[in-house]
Amino acid sequence: MKIALFVTCLNDTMFPGTGQASVRLLRRLGHEVDFPTAQTCCGQMHFNTGYRRQTVPMVRGFAEAFAGYEAVVTPSASCAAMIRDWHPKIAVEEGDGGLSGRVAEVVPKVYELSEFLVDVLGVTDVGAYFPYRVTYHPTCHSLRMLHVGDRPLRLLREVRGIDLVELPEATECCGFGGTFALKNSEVSAAMCADKVTNVRSTGAEALCSADNSCLMHIGGALTRTRSGVRTVHLAEVLAATEDDRA
Amino acid sequence: MPAFPEAARRAVADTRLRHNLAHATGTIRGRREAAVAELDDWQALREAGRQIKDHVLADLGHYLRLLEERVTEAGGTVHWARDAAEANRIVADLVKATGETEVVKVKSMATQEIGLNEALAEEGITAYETDLAELIVQLGHDRPSHILVPAIHRNRADIRDIFRREMPDAPAGLSDSPAELAEAARRHLRAKFLSAKVAVSGVNFAVADTGTLVVLESEGNGRMCLTLPETLISVMGVEKLVPSWRDLEVFLQTLPRSSTAERMNPYTSTWTGISPGDGPRDFHLVLLDNGRTATLADEVGRQALRCIRCSACLNVCPVYSRAGGHAYGSPYPGPIGAILSPQIRGIGSPVDASLPYASSLCGACFEACPVAIDIPEVLVHLRARAVESSRKHPMERAVMGIAGWTLRSPARLGMAQRAASASRWVVGRGGRIRRLPGPLKAWTDTRDAPAPPRESFRAWWARTDGGRNEEGGK
Numbered sequence: 001m002k003i004a005l006f007v008t009c010l011n012d013t014m015f016p017g018t019g020q021a022s023v024r025l026l027r028r029l030g031h032e033v034d035f036p037t038a039q040t041c042c043g044q045m046h047f048n049t050g051y052r053r054q055t056v057p058m059v060r061g062f063a064e065a066f067a068g069y070e071a072v073v074t075p076s077a078s079c080a081a082m083i084r085d086w087h088p089k090i091a092v093e094e095g096d097g098g099l100s101g102r103v104a105e106v107v108p109k110v111y112e113l114s115e116f117l118v119d120v121l122g123v124t125d126v127g128a129y130f131p132y133r134v135t136y137h138p139t140c141h142s143l144r145m146l147h148v149g150d151r152p153l154r155l156l157r158e159v160r161g162i163d164l165v166e167l168p169e170a171t172e173c174c175g176f177g178g179t180f181a182l183k184n185s186e187v188s189a190a191m192c193a194d195k196v197t198n199v200r201s202t203g204a205e206a207l208c209s210a211d212n213s214c215l216m217h218i219g220g221a222l223t224r225t226r227s228g229v230r231t232v233h234l235a236e237v238l239a240a241t242e243d244d245r246a
Numbered sequence: 247m248p249a250f251p252e253a254a255r256r257a258v259a260d261t262r263l264r265h266n267l268a269h270a271t272g273t274i275r276g277r278r279e280a281a282v283a284e285l286d287d288w289q290a291l292r293e294a295g296r297q298i299k300d301h302v303l304a305d306l307g308h309y310l311r312l313l314e315e316r317v318t319e320a321g322g323t324v325h326w327a328r329d330a331a332e333a334n335r336i337v338a339d340l341v342k343a344t345g346e347t348e349v350v351k352v353k354s355m356a357t358q359e360i361g362l363n364e365a366l367a368e369e370g371i372t373a374y375e376t377d378l379a380e381l382i383v384q385l386g387h388d389r390p391s392h393i394l395v396p397a398i399h400r401n402r403a404d405i406r407d408i409f410r411r412e413m414p415d416a417p418a419g420l421s422d423s424p425a426e427l428a429e430a431a432r433r434h435l436r437a438k439f440l441s442a443k444v445a446v447s448g449v450n451f452a453v454a455d456t457g458t459l460v461v462l463e464s465e466g467n468g469r470m471c472l473t474l475p476e477t478l479i480s481v482m483g484v485e486k487l488v489p490s491w492r493d494l495e496v497f498l499q500t501l502p503r504s505s506t507a508e509r510m511n512p513y514t515s516t517w518t519g520i521s522p523g524d525g526p527r528d529f530h531l532v533l534l535d536n537g538r539t540a541t542l543a544d545e546v547g548r549q550a551l552r553c554i555r556c557s558a559c560l561n562v563c564p565v566y567s568r569a570g571g572h573a574y575g576s577p578y579p580g581p582i583g584a585i586l587s588p589q590i591r592g593i594g595s596p597v598d599a600s601l602p603y604a605s606s607l608c609g610a611c612f613e614a615c616p617v618a619i620d621i622p623e624v625l626v627h628l629r630a631r632a633v634e635s636s637r638k639h640p641m642e643r644a645v646m647g648i649a650g651w652t653l654r655s656p657a658r659l660g661m662a663q664r665a666a667s668a669s670r671w672v673v674g675r676g677g678r679i680r681r682l683p684g685p686l687k688a689w690t691d692t693r694d695a696p697a698p699p700r701e702s703f704r705a706w707w708a709r710t711d712g713g714r715n716e717e718g719g720k
């Protein structure tokens with residue numbers, strides 16, 4: 001299958017390892033992966049902060065960059081949710097029929113990584129090896145906007161060598177929320193502190209999640225508090241193999 | 247009232263308050279989930295509630311006229327109030343006409359919204375709250391901080407101190423045992439019930455085709471107010487209507503389970519006008535607009551008017567449980583307050599302008615809401631309106647403008663990434679940044695920021711031909 005990877009602006013700029021892991025993983029599963037270089041950003045930060053007009057060119061850019069692929073896969077649940085929930089509505093609001101048409105064509109082919117693996121490729125055992133104690137934080141957008149359910153956990157349970165431990169109060173928001181972390185930094189930090197306490201209580205060596213935005217937030221507090229717990233994106237766990245250790 | 251982030255700061259710093267709130271909301275949250283899980287048609291009930299409310303809102307004028315007609319036929323008098331001042335004036339005049347200077351009150355969100363107690367006080371009329379938690383708030387010269395548990399921020403010792411100080415008939419040596427506190431309140435209130443000639447109530451639901459009003463409560467104090475006094479004045483927001491008696495079946499299931507996690511609320515009182523020889527001899531209904539028809543005009547925002555004030559959204563909200571109810575600057579705190587207050591009051595004040603941002607958009611409120619109000623959708627909508635209508639925050643505008651300009655073009659994004667990579671040695675020793683400048687400082691106060699990587703994904707892709715030429719390749 002010819003897959004286009006939507007790496008997202010945050011991953012591209014700050015967490016290139018996640019994109020690279022996604023490429024390795026999908027190729028290992030036998031698929032052709034392309035990175036359309038015209039891609040930039042889904043527009044979520046502007047949209048959620050109220051700068052709605054500014055998201056229109058990003059919606060347009062996304063639809064153009066990803067036209068013509070069989071599937072668009074992204075290692076970011078919240079960007080997938082933004083695209084699926086909002087791009088069609090923004091296009092309609094804009095009153096540009098051509099744009100609406102292009103968006104309507106692309107959006108149904110957009111998948112978050114775990115959805116794509118489980119629902120489209122039908123795999124849960126991706127042949128990964130990750131010999132660490134790991135706990136999983138299901139992000140709000142993956143849970144409540146995308147409804148990915150337990151797909152990430154089904155994938156993680158098949159990883160060889162992993163010691164997957166349950167995170168207490170897993171479904172609680174970590175307090176990132178895009179610009180919320182800046183606009184309401186005290187409340188955000190209080191939410192993050194509780195998340196960190198729960199993560200540390202598991203004794204995990206690594207915190208895994210399907211969104212680097214949340215991991216950046218929680219990870220920032222994990223290193224600040226010298227917890228020794230590192231953060232790792234779901235794609236990186238799933239891409240890891242025994243060869244990596246050799 | 248300061249903007250939300252400043253008001254929340256105090257609560258966040260108060261560890262005892264935060265602990266109390268987390269404990270109280272955590273407990274009720276778990277019980278609510280269990281109560282909801284008992285019904286296998288919960289989603290259908292939620293959808294039915296949504297539809298009934300939307301149907302009424304779509305034809306509000308018709309149903310209000312019908313209600314007025316039926317209440318009048320049943321011997322009641324209907325008054326229309328455009329705003330808080332008008333509503334307060336009407337109630338004050340009605341009380342004065344009875345010659346009384348004291349009224350008893352059933353807990354009511356609408357009368358808190360309009361500041362009725364304060365308005366009556368200016369006319370020399372004392373209003374006594376009879377709901378236990380409201381009584382605690384009132385005696386403590388405080389503001390409610392929760393829709394359902396207005397004194398959620400108070401503990402037993404606080405309550406004992408308030409009673410000892412403010413309740414003239416409190417027994418000497420009152421302890422902080424719940425039984426003693428409840429008994430003291432009961433005795434205090436009983437004297438009020440027996441002497442009161444006028445009562446003021448809110449309304450949970452009004453049935454248009456019979457003119458029946460409905461109040462749901464837990465303690466039975468409300469029922470005393472509704473039946474003992476000679477004059478009853480009920481104040482309701484115009485959105486409280488349902489078309490017919492039959493529609494109550496939905497809300498009498500969803501409201502108690504969502505609010506107190508009970509299968510049924512202990513007291514459901516209904517009354518239709520007046521009945522000779524039974525209950526009040528004089529009944530008045532004040533229909534309050536106060537920003538509601540303006541809210542109705544907003545296609546996205548109007549769904550806030552479906553709210554049945556169950557407070558489920560408060561109890562699941564991670565922001566409410568840290569910031570506390572007072573930070574929202576209105577009797578409607580939490581997620582519903584964040585969308586309702588700026589709509590009914592407008593976004594003129596600092597607190598109302600900041601409320602649409604008082605959320606991480608985690609979506610827990612939407613999931614919990616028994617009438618399926620998409621609170622995150624309305625929040626984002628109100629943010630867009632705030633940005634469009636205000637010229638404030640020039641810094642944020644500039645940042646968003648530059649970010650938007652950069653993110654519109656892959657070439658410009660690539661350039662920005664190269665600049666970030668070049669700065670990594672300056673800013674990030676050990677791969678983490680401990681202090682960021684300007685508005686980003688708020689981030690690094692409590693969290694490290696990652697240093698930009700040596701190479702962006704885009705640059706890696708170009709250099710290695712999509713990873714195919716990577717030396718020692720993975």
Ligand code: SF4
Nearest residue numbers: 553554556557559615
């Ligand atoms: S918005 Fe929904 S959950 Fe919140 S108080 Fe109103 S009805 Fe209850």
